[in-house]
Amino acid sequence: MTPGKLAIVVPCYNEQEVLPQSLPVLQKVLQQLIDKQLVKDDSKIVFVDDGSTDTTWSLIEQASHLNQAVAGVKLSRNFGHQGALLAGLSVVADADLTITIDSDLQDDPTAMIAMVEKYYEGNEVVYGVRNNRDSDSRFKRTTAEMFYKVMGFLGVNLVPDSADFRLLSQRATRVLLSYPEKNLFLRGLVPLVGFKSDKVYYRRHERAAGTSKYPLYKMLHFAIDGITSFSVAPIKLIMSLGLLIVGISLVLLIYTIIQKMRGDVVSGWSSLMVSIWALGGIQLICISVIGEYVGKIFNEVKGRPRFTIEKNLYNKTKNEQGENDD
Structure with a gap:
């Protein structure tokens, strides 16, 4: 040796x-x-x-x-x-x-x-x-x-x-x-x-x-960097999440139509507000995840x-x- x-x-x-x-x-x-x-x-x-x-x-x-x-x-x-x-x-x-x-x-x-x-x-x-x-x-x-x-x-x-x-x-x-x-x-x-x-x-x-x-906070940032640097799975999960929400909305739409036809209409202010806030939060999270990938692309193409x-x-x-x- x-x-x-x-x-x-x-x-x-x-x-x-x-x-x-x-x-x-x-x-x-x-x-x-x-x-x-x-x-x-x-x-x-x-x-x-x-x-x-x-x-x-x-x-x-x-x-x-x-x-x-x-x-x-x-x-x-x-x-x-x-x-x-x-x-x-x-x-x-x-x-x-x-x-x-x-x-x-x-x-x-x-x-x-x-x-x-x-x-x-x-x-x-x-x-x-x-x-x-x-x-x-x-x-x-x-x-x-x-x-x-x-x-x-x-x-x-x-x-x-x-x-x-x-x-x-x-x-x-x-x-x-x-x-x-x-x-x-x-x-x-x-x-x-x-x-x-x-x-x-x-x-x-x-x-x-x-x-x-x-x-x-640095450990969290490091973990996010690791995930977004090596996998596009989060973006794919966003697509799955969007399809899931669309599916839930279709079920609720059908349920609402049936209830309307039966004459059983209940005031739904609380559920409406919860839905708006939930969907708004999900949208912001999705935009942030996509922005993380776009930001990485931005840093890479500059070639510094x-x-x-x-x-x-x-x-x-x-x-x-x-x-x-x-």
Whole structure:
């Protein structure tokens, strides 16, 4: 087995509180991988600053100056978690294998050792999968289960309880980067890459420091993005809903005519108002769903870049090493 070069991509957004804790842990795991001769000694930890407004980038720059195994990428503004991940993957596309992991240490960094071992068994994609959801609230566990069931019902191939903690081979990374869409939902895109895959199970921990960057409204928006990016089933459901309402209205029309012929006419102000409000709400929901798809089409056809890199210490480090070799 010939060790490959590993790049650990870590997206960061306002993580000044957690970086001093996560960096030593990631460095320790990387050194263990090097000592076991599973990866080359020029492997890197690449932090991607997604437009942070605190001292996150300063900490990354400082760490990169003190340790050659650390590099950083600074985006020009906040492009979102998925955009930051993709930016990191594009920068380290020369690596033989890449692992993406969040900086909050909720995903167990020691599981990366098992991931790399799975890679050498011939797997080009290795998913980090939670073995339980004990650290989540009851509400979050319930909504997560519902999300995976809905996505499965809509025909979207996801790995349950797997987020963005995963390993990709160089070939898998390049195939993933070849997908041109702007509406990114990497949890759905990665399974489309294909290739042989496996899973590594781990226990998810509490956040080491700082606050979560995914409050409820962001999680809901993320779920809607996932559904509308990979399935047109909601639009088809609107058609089914419309046909159902038409059917109900025909039944009520026949019922009204029969009652009229029998002379049994009852004042129906309440039922009329309820019907108007119900149909009005359904129409607004349907328009919103269609608008979501139209909005995605609008964003895609503009062809704007998915991210903009302001500073790239990873390539700078490579160039400096080349000069030193000369």
